[in-house]
Amino acid sequence: VIQRWKQIAILRAIGVEVRNVVLMLLGEALVLGVIGSIVGLGAGMLMATFALKLVLGATQTVYGFVASTPTLSFSVAGAALTIGLGVVASAIGAWFPTRNAAKMQTALALHDVEVRSAAAKGPTIQLSLGLALIAAFWLIVLFVPARPDSYVQMAYAALMMLGMVLVLPMLLEVGARILRPVASSVFGVEGAIAIDNVARAPKRTVATVAAIMLGLMFALSTASFIASQKNAVNRSVDKAAAADLLVTSSSELHSRSFHFSTDTADRLAALPGVAAADKVRISSTTIDGRLLTIMAHEMRSYFQISPDLLDAGDPKTAADATSRQEGVLISNNMAYRWGLHLGDKLTLRSPSGELSLPIVGMLDYYRSENGTIFIDRSLYEQYWQDSDVDYVLLKLQPGRDENAFKANVESALVGSPRAFIYTHDEYKAWVGQIVDQFFMMMYMQMIVAVIVAVIGLINTMMISVAHRRRELGVFRAIGGLRRQIIKMVVIEATAIAAIGLVAGMIAGVMNSYFLVKNAAKVAAGFNLPLVLPYAGILWSIPVVVIIAILAGSWPARSAARMNVVEAIGYE
Known part of the structure; x- marks a missing residue:
C-alpha cells in the first residue's frame, strides 16, 4: 500500500469510490493469503514428517516405549483450517493499511508518502498503551501465581509482545537519533542519509523491525528456556544421581x-x-x-x-x-x-x-x-x-x-x-543430549522465525528502493556513484536490523523470564533457575549484522543498476 500510495491517490482523484479501493486491496491480501497458506501447508507437512521421527525417538528414549507407532496423516478439515487461518491472518494484516488508504487525503497523498507520514498525529496514545501493556504483563507475571494446567496464563506473553510492537515507533526514533552521528562519523554522508531514510518512513520500517524483534525474541527466549532446563536437570543429576558410576541395562x-x-x-x-x-x-x-x-x-x-x-x-x-x-x-x-x-x-x-x-x-x-x-x-x-x-x-x-x-x-x-556403564559426567552429558532431543522442534521453529525476519528485511529494502527510485536517480544524475548507493542501502538495512536487535534483546529477556518462571510452572510445575544465554546474545550481534548486509545487498545492487533517465522521468 505504501509503495502504491500515489496510484491509490490517483484512483481516488478520478472518482473511484473508497469501498472499491478497500475491496481491491483486501482482495489482493486474500489471494496472497491463500497462496501463502498452501505453500505453508506443504512446508508444514515436511516439517511434521521430520518432527514425528524426533518425537518418537525422544519418547522411546525417555519413557522406554511407544504405545503405538503413529504415521503422518493428512486431514482435509485440518488443511481447510490452516488455509482459513492464513486467509484470516492476511485479511487482518491488510486491514490497517487498507483503512489508512481509505482515509487518505488525496491532495496530500499525491505529493509524497513521507509528507503523509509527517502529517500524521503523534504516537502519544500508542506509546502510552504500549507501556501500559508491558507494565500489565510484569504485574501479572510477578504477582499472580502460576497455576498448573491453567493455559490461559500462557497468553500473558501476548500483552508484552503487543506492548513492544506499540512502542517500536519510539524505539525507532530514538535508535535513529543515536545511530545518525555514529553512522555519519564512520561512513560519512552516505551513513547520515541512510539513517535519515530509516526515520523518514517509520510505518514502513516498523513492520520489519517488529519481525526482526519477534524472531530474535523467540530465538533468545527459547535458548534461555532450554539453557534453564538443562541447568536444572544438571543440578538434579548432581544431587539425585551423585554416584561415581551408573550402570543401566x-x-x-x-x-x-x-x-x-x-x-x-x-x-x-x-x-x-x-x-x-x-x-x-x-x-x-x-x-x-x-x-x-x-x-x-x-x-x-x-x-x-x-x-x-x-x-x-x-x-x-x-x-x-x-x-x-x-x-x-x-x-x-x-x-x-x-x-x-x-x-x-x-x-x-x-x-x-x-x-x-x-x-x-x-x-x-x-x-x-x-x-x-x-x-x-x-x-x-x-x-x-x-x-x-x-x-x-x-x-x-x-x-x-x-x-x-x-x-x-x-x-x-x-x-x-x-549393559551401559557411565561415569557421573558421562551420564550427565547423555541426559543433556536427551533434553536437546526434546527441544529439537523449538530449534526448528527458531529457524523459521529467523527466516521470516530476513524475508521481512529484504521486502522492506525492496520497497524502500522502489519508493525512492526517482530520488536515487537524481542522486546518480548529479554525480553519485553506484557504490555510494549500495553503501547507503546496506547501511540502512543494517541500521534497521540493529534497532530490531536491541528491541529483540529487550523482548527476549522479558519472554525468557515469562517462559522460565511462569510457563514452566503452568505446563509441569517445574521451578527452574533463570539462565540468560549471554553467549547467544553476544553471537547474535555479528550474526544479525551479517544477515542485514546480505539482505540489503540484493536491493542495493538492484538500485545501483537502475537506468538514470528512466528513474528521474515524470509519470
Whole structure:
C-alpha cells in the first residue's frame, strides 16, 4: 500500500469510490493469503514428517516405549483450517493499511508518502498503551501465581509482545537519533542519509523491525528456556544421581524390555572397591488419571550415595523413615501440582492394593511433568511383585578411579545380555543430549522465525528502493556513484536490523523470564533457575549484522543498476 500510495491517490482523484479501493486491496491480501497458506501447508507437512521421527525417538528414549507407532496423516478439515487461518491472518494484516488508504487525503497523498507520514498525529496514545501493556504483563507475571494446567496464563506473553510492537515507533526514533552521528562519523554522508531514510518512513520500517524483534525474541527466549532446563536437570543429576558410576541395562532413559536381575546387581554391589550400591527400579502409577513415575531405591544406600538429595525435609529423618517403609519422597513439581506438603499422606495404587504413606522429603526432579514418587525398593517389591533392576548406582571408595573401575564392572557383567556403564559426567552429558532431543522442534521453529525476519528485511529494502527510485536517480544524475548507493542501502538495512536487535534483546529477556518462571510452572510445575544465554546474545550481534548486509545487498545492487533517465522521468 505504501509503495502504491500515489496510484491509490490517483484512483481516488478520478472518482473511484473508497469501498472499491478497500475491496481491491483486501482482495489482493486474500489471494496472497491463500497462496501463502498452501505453500505453508506443504512446508508444514515436511516439517511434521521430520518432527514425528524426533518425537518418537525422544519418547522411546525417555519413557522406554511407544504405545503405538503413529504415521503422518493428512486431514482435509485440518488443511481447510490452516488455509482459513492464513486467509484470516492476511485479511487482518491488510486491514490497517487498507483503512489508512481509505482515509487518505488525496491532495496530500499525491505529493509524497513521507509528507503523509509527517502529517500524521503523534504516537502519544500508542506509546502510552504500549507501556501500559508491558507494565500489565510484569504485574501479572510477578504477582499472580502460576497455576498448573491453567493455559490461559500462557497468553500473558501476548500483552508484552503487543506492548513492544506499540512502542517500536519510539524505539525507532530514538535508535535513529543515536545511530545518525555514529553512522555519519564512520561512513560519512552516505551513513547520515541512510539513517535519515530509516526515520523518514517509520510505518514502513516498523513492520520489519517488529519481525526482526519477534524472531530474535523467540530465538533468545527459547535458548534461555532450554539453557534453564538443562541447568536444572544438571543440578538434579548432581544431587539425585551423585554416584561415581551408573550402570543401566538400556541406552534409553527407561527401558520396558531390558532389565538386570537382582543377582546381577548384587554382583556389582559386591565388587571390591564399592563403598555403597543402590539397585533402582523405575515404574509408574496414576493419580487423578495422570501418569506419575515411581523410583524404587534402596533408600539407605541412596542417601549414602546422594547425601544432598533433598530440598525440603531432614535427610537423616527421611532416610530413616523411607528405609523403614514409613514414608515417601516426592518431586517438587508434584507437590506444586497437587498442593502437597511435608507430612501429608499420599495414597498410591499398586497391583496388591492401596498404599498410604506420609511425605517426608521433597526434591527437584524432572523425569515426569506430572511428578515423581520415591519409595524404598523392598516396599516396591512387596506391593508391585517386581524385582527387576533398571539402574545400579555405585559409589566407589576414596581413591578409586572411575574410568579404571569400569573394567571391573564389565568383568562382573560377563554373561549379561547388555549393559551401559557411565561415569557421573558421562551420564550427565547423555541426559543433556536427551533434553536437546526434546527441544529439537523449538530449534526448528527458531529457524523459521529467523527466516521470516530476513524475508521481512529484504521486502522492506525492496520497497524502500522502489519508493525512492526517482530520488536515487537524481542522486546518480548529479554525480553519485553506484557504490555510494549500495553503501547507503546496506547501511540502512543494517541500521534497521540493529534497532530490531536491541528491541529483540529487550523482548527476549522479558519472554525468557515469562517462559522460565511462569510457563514452566503452568505446563509441569517445574521451578527452574533463570539462565540468560549471554553467549547467544553476544553471537547474535555479528550474526544479525551479517544477515542485514546480505539482505540489503540484493536491493542495493538492484538500485545501483537502475537506468538514470528512466528513474528521474515524470509519470
